[in-house]
Amino acid sequence: MIRALVPLPVVVPMIAAALVSAIRPFVPRWTAAALFTLGAAFNVWCTAMLFAATTHAPLVYWFGNWWPRGILAVGECFVIAPLPALVALLVSTLTLFASIQSWQLKPAASHLEPLMLLFMAAMCGFVYAGDLFNLFVWFELMSASAFALCGLKTAEPAPLQGAFNFGLTNSVGAFFIITGLALVYARTGALNMAQIGATLTAKADSLVLVSFLLMTVGYMVKGAIVPFHLWLADAHAVAPTPVCVLFSGVMVELGIYAVARLYWAMFEGSLATYGDGLRAIYVSLGTVTAIVGGLMCFAEHHLKRLLAYSTICHAGLMLIAVGLFDSAALGGFLLYVVGHGLVKGGLFASAGIVLHRLQFVGEPKLHGRGRGLVWTPVLFMAGAAGLAAVPGFLLETGESMMIRAATPFHFGWIRWIFFFGSVSTGAAILRFSFRTFFGWGAPSPADAASRVDEKQETVEEGRKVPACMFVPAALMIGLAAMLTFIPSLSEVADSAGHRFADRPAYIATVMHGAALEMSQFQALPSQGGGTIRSTLAGAAAVLLALATVWRRQSHLSGVLEHLECGVPVLRHWQSGHAGDYVLWLTVGTTVIGGCFVLLLH
Amino acid sequence: MGHFMYGVAAWVFLWGLYGIVSSRNLVHQCVSLAILQTSTYVLLLGIGYRTGGTAPVFADIPVGTLVVDPIVQSLMLTDVVVEVTVLALLIAMVVKANELAGTVDPEELRVLTG
Numbered sequence: 193m194i195r196a197l198v199p200l201p202v203v204v205p206m207i208a209a210a211l212v213s214a215i216r217p218f219v220p221r222w223t224a225a226a227l228f229t230l231g232a233a234f235n236v237w238c239t240a241m242l243f244a245a246t247t248h249a250p251l252v253y254w255f256g257n258w259w260p261r262g263i264l265a266v267g268e269c270f271v272i273a274p275l276p277a278l279v280a281l282l283v284s285t286l287t288l289f290a291s292i293q294s295w296q297l298k299p300a301a302s303h304l305e306p307l308m309l310l311f312m313a314a315m316c317g318f319v320y321a322g323d324l325f326n327l328f329v330w331f332e333l334m335s336a337s338a339f340a341l342c343g344l345k346t347a348e349p350a351p352l353q354g355a356f357n358f359g360l361t362n363s364v365g366a367f368f369i370i371t372g373l374a375l376v377y378a379r380t381g382a383l384n385m386a387q388i389g390a391t392l393t394a395k396a397d398s399l400v401l402v403s404f405l406l407m408t409v410g411y412m413v414k415g416a417i418v419p420f421h422l423w424l425a426d427a428h429a430v431a432p433t434p435v436c437v438l439f440s441g442v443m444v445e446l447g448i449y450a451v452a453r454l455y456w457a458m459f460e461g462s463l464a465t466y467g468d469g470l471r472a473i474y475v476s477l478g479t480v481t482a483i484v485g486g487l488m489c490f491a492e493h494h495l496k497r498l499l500a501y502s503t504i505c506h507a508g509l510m511l512i513a514v515g516l517f518d519s520a521a522l523g524g525f526l527l528y529v530v531g532h533g534l535v536k537g538g539l540f541a542s543a544g545i546v547l548h549r550l551q552f553v554g555e556p557k558l559h560g561r562g563r564g565l566v567w568t569p570v571l572f573m574a575g576a577a578g579l580a581a582v583p584g585f586l587l588e589t590g591e592s593m594m595i596r597a598a599t600p601f602h603f604g605w606i607r608w609i610f611f612f613g614s615v616s617t618g619a620a621i622l623r624f625s626f627r628t629f630f631g632w633g634a635p636s637p638a639d640a641a642s643r644v645d646e647k648q649e650t651v652e653e654g655r656k657v658p659a660c661m662f663v664p665a666a667l668m669i670g671l672a673a674m675l676t677f678i679p680s681l682s683e684v685a686d687s688a689g690h691r692f693a694d695r696p697a698y699i700a701t702v703m704h705g706a707a708l709e710m711s712q713f714q715a716l717p718s719q720g721g722g723t724i725r726s727t728l729a730g731a732a733a734v735l736l737a738l739a740t741v742w743r744r745q746s747h748l749s750g751v752l753e754h755l756e757c758g759v760p761v762l763r764h765w766q767s768g769h770a771g772d773y774v775l776w777l778t779v780g781t782t783v784i785g786g787c788f789v790l791l792l793h
Numbered sequence: 794m795g796h797f798m799y800g801v802a803a804w805v806f807l808w809g810l811y812g813i814v815s816s817r818n819l820v821h822q823c824v825s826l827a828i829l830q831t832s833t834y835v836l837l838l839g840i841g842y843r844t845g846g847t848a849p850v851f852a853d854i855p856v857g858t859l860v861v862d863p864i865v866q867s868l869m870l871t872d873v874v875v876e877v878t879v880l881a882l883l884i885a886m887v888v889k890a891n892e893l894a895g896t897v898d899p900e901e902l903r904v905l906t907g
Contacts, residue, residue, distance in 0.1 A: 336878070349890070353902055360813065371836060
C-alpha cells in the first residue's frame with residue numbers, strides 16, 4: 193500500500209500545476225491559490241507517510257516495474273531512505289508555508305502557483321532519484337522553474353538581472369554535471385547509482401576523479417560554495433518573498449545534499465583511499481565559504497541580501513559536515529539542514545512582512561520605521577537566535593553532532609568556524625532589528641544594494657499584519673525550536689545518516705531488493721562544552737549587534753565601522769556581471785582541480 | 794576517431810566558456826551558452842560511438858549486430874530538450890530587459906552590486 197505513494201509527491205503536484213495553469217484564466221484567483229495550498233498539503237502528508245515507512249527499511253520503487261536484471265539496472269527508480277525522505281518532507285512543509293504566505297501576493301504574480309508546484313515536484317524527485325541522469329533531469333527542472341520564479345517581477349530591472357545571472361551561472365554548472373556524468377558512464381556503462389557504486393570499486397584513476405570533480409562543482413554552484421556563490425545574492429534579493437523561502441530554505445541545501453549523495457552512493461568505494469586529501473579540500477572550501485558569507489552578511493544592509501549571504505555562510509558550514517566524508521557527520525548535517533531551512537524560511541517570511549508593512553527592505557530607509565510593529569520584532573529576534581544556534585534550536589543539536597564527528601579527524605577547530613558563522617549572521621539580523629524596530633543608534637550606512645527598492649508585492653489591507661503572513665513565519669521558526677523536544681531525535685538522525693552512508697546495504701537494497709540489516713555503528717560519545725559555546729555565541733551576537741548600533745559611544749567604533757562597511761575586495765567581487773561569475777566558476781574549478789592533483793595521489 | 798572526439802568536446806567547451814566570460818551582450822552570452830552545451834553532445838556521442846557500428850534500430854537488422862550505444866543518444870536528446878527550455882527562458886528575460894531598459898549590454902542593465 194505504502195509503495196503506491198512513492199511516485200505521488202512528484203506526480204500529483206505536476207498534475208495540479210497543469211490544472212492550475214489551464215483553469216487560471218477562467219476562475220477567481222483564490223481557486224488557484226487554494227489548489228496550490230492543497231497540492232502542497234497533500235505533499236506534506238505523502239512525504240510524511242513515506243518518511244514514517246522508511247524507518248524500518250528503505251523503499252525502492254521501479255517505474256513501470258522495470259526491475260533490475262541480475263546486475264543490470266534497466267529501469268528508473270526512486271530510492272527512499274530516511275535521510276532523503278526527511279529532506280523531501282522539509283521541501284513540502286516549506287512549500288506549504290510559502291503557499292499560505294502567497295495568498296497575500298498581488299495577482300500580477302499569478303504564474304507563481306503552477307511554477308511553485310513544479311518546483312516542489314522537481315525538488316522531491318531530486319531527493320528521491322536513484323538514477324544519475326534522472327537526478328540531473330530533476331535538477332534541471334528544478335533550476336528552470338527556479339529561474340522563472342526568480343524573474344517573476346519582470347517590471348523591475350533588478351529581478352531581470354538577478355534571474356539572468358542565476359540562470360546563466362547555474363546552466364554552466366549543469367554542463368559541468370553532464371560532462372562528469374558522461375565520463376562516469378563511459379567508465380562504468382551504467383547510470384543507476386547503485387550499479388555505478390557496485391562497479392567502481394578499484395582505486396579511482398584520473399578519469400573517475402575528473403568526473404567526481406566536475407559533478408561536485410556543478411552541484412556546488414547550486415549550493416553557493418565560494419567561489420561559485422556570486423549568483424545567489426543577486427537572485428535571492430529579487431525573487432518574491434514566498435519564493436525566497438524555498439530558495440534559501442531548501443534549494444541551496446539540495447546542492448550540498450547532492451554532493452553527499454554522489455559520494456556515498458557511487459564514489460565511496462573508489463575514493464576512500466584518498467580520504468585525507470578530499471577532506472582537506474572540501475572542508476577548506478566550506479570554511480572559506482562560511483567566512484566570506486559571514487563577513488558579507490554582516491556588511492549588507494538590504495534585508496533580503498543580508499539573509500542571502502547568511503545562507504551562503506550556512507551552506508559553507510553544511511559543506512564542512514559533508515566534506516568530512518564520514519558517516520557520523522551526516523546525522524548532524526540532516527538536523528542542521530532541517531533547522532536551518534525552517535529558521536531561514538521563517539526569516540524570509542518575516543522579511544515579507546517588513547516589505548508588506550514598511551514598503552522597503554533597505555536598512556537605511558527603514559531606520560525606526562518599524563516602531564509600530566509589535567510581534568514582528570519577536571520573529572526576527574527568535575530567528576536570529578535560531579541562526580546563531582543558541583541551545584533550544586535544532587541548529588544547535590546538529591552543530592554539536594557535526595563538531596563531535598569532526599574531532600577524530602583533527603578538525604576540532606571547525607567549532608570556531610561554526611562560532612564565527614553563528615555570531616556574524618545572528619548579529620547582522622539583530623542589528624537590523626534594533627535599528628528598524630527600535631530606532632536605536634544612528635541610521636545605518638547605505639551601500640549600493642540597499643538603495644535598490646522593491647515594488648510592493650502584496651495586497652494592502654488596513655494597518656495590520658495579515659495572519660496569512662505572520663502565522664507561517666511564526667510556525668516555521670517555532671518548529672525549529674519545538675522539534676528539539678522530540679525524544680531520541682539525535683539517535684534517529686544519526687541512524688538515518690549511517691544508513692545513507694552504508695553503500696553495500698544501499699546496493700543490495702536497490703539491485704537485489706534485499707532489506708539488509710544495517711551494520712552496527714558506534715554512537716559518538718557526547719562532548720562537554722557545546723552548550724556553553726552556543727550560549728556564548730548567542731551572547732556574542734547580541735553584544736556585537738548592540739556595539740554596532742551604539743558604536744558612537746564605544747572605543748571600538750573604527751573596527752565596527754570597517755566591519756559594517758565590509759571588505760572592499762569581497763564587495764567588488766560581487767560585480768553583478770554573469771560573465772564574471774562564470775569566470776570565477778572556471779577559476780574555482782581549476783584551483784580545486786589543481787588541489788586534486790597535488791593532494792590526491 | 795576515439796580521442797579526437799574528446800579533444801573536439803573540450804575545445805568547444807572552452808570556447809563556450811570564453812564566449813560567456815568575455816561577452817558584453819546578453820544575446821551573445823546566450824548563444825555562447827548554447828555553444829558550451831554542444832560540447833556535451835559531442836562528448837556523449839563520442840562515448841557511445843563504436844567503429845563499424847550501425848544505427849541501433851533492430852527492426853531490420855539481426856539481433857547481435859554491432860550498433861552504437863543508444864543510451865547516450867537518448868541522454869543527448871533529453872539534454873537538448875531540457876536546455877532548450879532554459880535557453881528560451883533566458884532569451885525571454887533578455888527580451889524583457891530590452892523592453893525595460895532599451896539595451897542588452899549587461900553593464901548598463903546592472904542594478905545590484907556589492
